[in-house]
Amino acid sequence: xxxxxxxxxxxxxxxxxxxxxxxxxxxxxxxxxxxxxxxxxxxxxxxxxxxxxxxxxxxxxxxxxxxxxxxxxxxxxxxxxxxxxxxxxxxxxxxxxxxxxxxxxxxxxxxxxxxxxxxxxxxxxxxxxxxxxxxxxxxxxxxxxxxxxxxxxxxxxxxxxxxxxxxxxxxxxxxxxxxxxxxxxxxxxxxxxxxxxxxxxxxxxxxxxxxxxxxxxxxxxxxxxxxxxxxxxxxxxxxxxxxxxxxxxxxxxxxxx
Amino acid sequence: xxxxxxxxxxxxxxxxxxxxxxxxxxxxxxxxxxxxxxxxxxxxxxxxxxxxxxxxxxxxxxxxxxxxxxxxxxxxxxxxxxxxxxxxxxxxxxxxxxxxxxxxxxxxxxxxxxxxxxxxxxxxxxxxxxxxxxxxxxxxxxxxxxxxxxxxxxxxxxxxxxxxxxxxxxxxxxxxxxxxxxxxxxxxxxxxxxxxxxxxxxxxxxxxxxxxxxxxxxxxxxxxxxxxxxxxxxxxxxxxxxxxxxxxxxxxxxxxxxxxxxxxxxxxxxxxxxxxxxxxxxxxxxxxxxxxxxxxxxxxxxxxxxxxxxxxxxxxxxxxxxxxxxxxxxxxxxxxxxxxxxxxxxxxxxxxxxxxxxxxxxxxxxxxxxxxxxxxxxxxxxxxxxxxxxxxxxxxxxxxxxxxxxxx
Numbered sequence: 001x002x003x004x005x006x007x008x009x010x011x012x013x014x015x016x017x018x019x020x021x022x023x024x025x026x027x028x029x030x031x032x033x034x035x036x037x038x039x040x041x042x043x044x045x046x047x048x049x050x051x052x053x054x055x056x057x058x059x060x061x062x063x064x065x066x067x068x069x070x071x072x073x074x075x076x077x078x079x080x081x082x083x084x085x086x087x088x089x090x091x092x093x094x095x096x097x098x099x100x101x102x103x104x105x106x107x108x109x110x111x112x113x114x115x116x117x118x119x120x121x122x123x124x125x126x127x128x129x130x131x132x133x134x135x136x137x138x139x140x141x142x143x144x145x146x147x148x149x150x151x152x153x154x155x156x157x158x159x160x161x162x163x164x165x166x167x168x169x170x171x172x173x174x175x176x177x178x179x180x181x182x183x184x185x186x187x188x189x190x191x192x193x194x195x196x197x198x199x200x201x202x203x204x205x206x207x208x209x210x211x212x213x214x215x216x217x218x219x220x221x222x223x224x225x226x227x228x229x230x231x232x233x234x235x236x237x238x239x240x241x242x243x244x245x246x247x248x249x250x251x252x253x254x255x256x257x
Numbered sequence: 258x259x260x261x262x263x264x265x266x267x268x269x270x271x272x273x274x275x276x277x278x279x280x281x282x283x284x285x286x287x288x289x290x291x292x293x294x295x296x297x298x299x300x301x302x303x304x305x306x307x308x309x310x311x312x313x314x315x316x317x318x319x320x321x322x323x324x325x326x327x328x329x330x331x332x333x334x335x336x337x338x339x340x341x342x343x344x345x346x347x348x349x350x351x352x353x354x355x356x357x358x359x360x361x362x363x364x365x366x367x368x369x370x371x372x373x374x375x376x377x378x379x380x381x382x383x384x385x386x387x388x389x390x391x392x393x394x395x396x397x398x399x400x401x402x403x404x405x406x407x408x409x410x411x412x413x414x415x416x417x418x419x420x421x422x423x424x425x426x427x428x429x430x431x432x433x434x435x436x437x438x439x440x441x442x443x444x445x446x447x448x449x450x451x452x453x454x455x456x457x458x459x460x461x462x463x464x465x466x467x468x469x470x471x472x473x474x475x476x477x478x479x480x481x482x483x484x485x486x487x488x489x490x491x492x493x494x495x496x497x498x499x500x501x502x503x504x505x506x507x508x509x510x511x512x513x514x515x516x517x518x519x520x521x522x523x524x525x526x527x528x529x530x531x532x533x534x535x536x537x538x539x540x541x542x543x544x545x546x547x548x549x550x551x552x553x554x555x556x557x558x559x560x561x562x563x564x565x566x567x568x569x570x571x572x573x574x575x576x577x578x579x580x581x582x583x584x585x586x587x588x589x590x591x592x593x594x595x596x597x598x599x600x601x602x603x604x605x606x607x608x609x610x611x612x613x614x615x616x617x618x619x620x621x622x623x624x625x626x627x628x629x630x631x632x633x634x635x636x637x638x639x640x641x642x643x644x645x646x647x648x649x650x651x652x653x654x655x656x657x658x659x660x661x662x663x664x665x
Contacts, residue, residue, distance in 0.1 A: 065648055080656035105649070116663050119625065120656055124606065125636035125646055204618055 001257060002057045004046070005249025006039060006073060007082065008066030011103035011131065012216065013038035015046050016246035017057070021254025026050050027243050033103065034066025043072075059253040063245050065104070077252050083214050084109050084117035085251045086244025091236065096208035099227070099235070100244070101198060101217035103131040108202050121205050127166040129197030131217050136166055137190045140173055141183065152188040152222035159189030164197065191220060195227040202231055212236040214244040274483070274503035281495055282485040285318070286371055292317035293372035298438045301357075301371075301394065303387050304488050304560070305577045306380035306405060309454060309570070310430055312492035313447040314440050318378075319371045320489045325356035329534035329640035331368040338641050352609040352640035354390040361397050376400055376437060378430070382407035382580040384612045401437060403430045407575055413585050415572045424571045450492040451570065455563055457491040460500035462561040467507040468552040468597040472522035474510030477551035478541045479517050481532045487560035523548030524661045527594050529621065530605030530613055531556060535642035536650075543647075543654045544603075549661075553597045555590055579612055586616070587623050594628045600661045603654065604634035608644040631664075633657040 003021065007014040010033045017025040028045040032038025047053055054060075054072075062073035063082040070076070079102075087098045088111065098109040105122055106129050112118040123129050127136075131145075138145040152158075159181050161169050169190075176186055194217070211233045213224055218241035228235040240247065269276045293299050299317045302308070311318050328337055334352060340363060341355035342348055348355075360366055364373060379391040379402055388404065395402035405426050410419065431442050461484075467474050483503060490496040510516055526544070528551040533540050544551055559578045564570040578586060594602070604621050606614045617634070625632040633653040638644035 065652070068648075068651070078652055078655040078659055080652070081659045117656075117660055119631045119660065120633065122634075122649075122653060125644065125649060204622070 001254065002052065003250045003253035003257075004043075004057045004060045005082065005246040005251070005253060006043065006060065006062045006064075006070065007079065007243075007245035007249060008039050008062060008064040008070055009033045009079075009103050009245070010065050011135070012242075013042040013064075013066075014243050014246040015042040016243050016250045017046050017050060017052070018247070018250040018254065021251045024240075024247065027240070027246065029242060033064070034069065039066065039070060059257060061249040061253040061256075063249045074253070075256070077249060079245045080107060080109060080120050081117060082245045082248030082252060083107070084111060084115075085248030086240075086246070087111065087212055087214060087248075088115035089247055089251060090238050090240055090244070091210060091212055094210050095212060097202070097205075097211040098244070099198060099202060099211065099213045100215040101129070101131055101194070101213070102215040103135075106130050106198050106201060108205050110205055110208070119205060121201060123197075123201060126164075128164050128169070129194055129201065131215070133166050133169070133194055134190065134217065134220070136170055137173055137187075140170060141177075141187065143187070146219070148187050148191060149220040149222040151184050152191050154184040155182075155188035157185050158192055159185045161189045161193040164193075169193065188222065191223040192226050195223055195230055199227055199230040207231050207233055209233050210236060212238070212241070214241045216242050218242065272502075274499055274506050277495070277499035277502060278483050278486045281490050281493070281499055285489045286369070289317040289319050289372040290370075298375045298440075299372045300376045300378045301374040301391075302378040303380045303383060303391070305383045305574065306378045307427060307570070307574055308490075308492045309447065309450050310427070310434070311378060312450045312454075314431070314434055314438075314442065316376075316434065316438070316440075317372065318489065319374065321357040321360075321371075322353050323485055323488050324360070324369050324371050325353040325640050326532070326534045327369040328356050328360075328366055329642075330537055332535070333366060333368040334535050334640040335642050337366060348641070351384075351386050351390070352638055354386060356640055357390065358393060358397070361394050374398065374400060376434070377402040378405075379403065380405040380407060380574070382574060382577045384579055384610070386611075401433075403433050405430060405574075407580055409580055409582075410575060411582050413582060415575045417568075419575055420568050420571045423575055424567065427571065451564075453494050453497045454492040455565075456497035457487065457493075457500045458561040458563045460497065460504045461487050461491075462558060462563065464500065464504040464507050465553065465557055465561075466596070467504070467511060470511045471525070471598055472516055473518060473525065473550055473552045473597075474507045474516050476516065476518035476545075477528065477554060478537070480554065480557040481537070484557045484560055487557075491560065491562070518545070518550045520545050520548050522550045524600050524658060525550055525552045525598055526601040526603050526657070526661075527552070527590065527597070527599045528554040528556075528603050528605070529590070529617060530607045531610060531639040533605055533607070533637035533645055534639055536637065536645050536647070539647050540637075540650065543651055547654065547658045549601075549654070549658060551603070553593045553599065555593060558593070583616060583620055583623075587620050587627070590620070590624050591627045594624065594630065599628065599630060600664065601630050601657050602628075602632045603657060604632065606634050606636050608636065608638045609640060631657055631660040
């Protein structure tokens, strides 16, 4: 039985096609989230790579911020539940905490010993501590967001970004650039700023190991390490981290068959 | 495209609690406007000020918090906040205060006009922002302000010293009002008013307590409307009578197996914080459409003052939710959750109310642990619509529901 999970986020769309809720057949990611052709492009990519069509798939579940307006699915479920299923798929029942930093929000999901979400907490209505913050900063520095981590690794003295507001931090970064702060130190400071903000959120639900990260920002190794150091834990990373939502949606679809 | 046909509102039975309570709440505004026309004194009063004082002295009352909630619910919160902000008030201060200060400047707002005051009766047991808000009103309108200082109580119980301190101020406020308006305190009338206030409170608390039944005989959002009477008119005979009708109806609902919650009640939650008035419909729909009934909220129970002596009355005013320490506040909520079989807690992180929202992260954590229930919070505001995102609200409510489902 094939099931498809679609995760329509604020900046990207992800899909995961699974067989019998256990085997990942294909994944796809396209830039462009809700309100763009990103979701359709990701789905088309899945069909192109698997030689399957919509009629071969038994159930489609959509998640993410764009879930409410997507009409091609059989149902929708929150990304919180999907990330929990996705995290459990990768790490099993030992997983206790998932830190998901997405494009427009940050979530901390607490898991119980049965692999289910037991509680969660999300950021307040502010872009600080989310992928959007990193995106804005990367734009100012004219860098690819995917290169932030490598650049930060070269830092010898991370700059201090004191503002917790994305807009204020933007002008702070510009003035630090003007003052001759080295780019790696500035990028490291930017990553640490996000880690500090998210770290405070995680502490509110009392972090328990095993801890992993999901979402696009999980790929930022420097940020992961800094956040882990702040929390005193090791944060696990899996290349599928950005697909947890889509994988979880496909598993959810299978469970609801 | 076919024109949308608007459903005619269902006629309300004039003998129903809904009708009676709606009339009392509406009449309170009309009566104050009428009193003003007749040259009688009108007071603007903070919501947890002892209603027994103006009611006994026959002073017509307007509750600016209630007015601001009405204005916000009718969609004019942002317009009024804009006026206050243009006057120099920061958008970080309470939106009720901004709406009220804007009204003091404009002296009109079709969404909820009120009589202008001759005196301000302020009590800081609800928050300390209230003092500056009322001081500014007093300055702008050039009228006296009388304050009952009921400080935050760091102890679990209310001490006799605390009661004596507030009790003395109670009588001082009475004497000041007697002097300002040349009116006389009447002990018999006071006794009558306290009787009505206690009757209203007893019936109100018993009515909200009917939520212990599963399913609940009412939709918790009803309480947010009905509580207006507890805020503004609990010392009146008709309020006591209407609250007793409400209790009777809820009891009958349970006996008949019906509820004002029109969906199947799949989940039961406690709602924490002041209602998000500008988005009352959206916040209500987000719950109702998922079969989530908000069966209880401390916000509603906060306006039930039951006592049998003067000291007990004062102690009750010293024990309102925002004036008590974290442990007592937590225990009250844990009791509500347990009594009403609550399965989840939804917290309104209300940008207007720094006090309430400030202590909620820790308190909600403790409540969640004590009751073994999941907790979700969302950003919003009691009157400023700019602080709410429907998509954010929806995701969090859905997440909460999915945990409650998985816990079943």
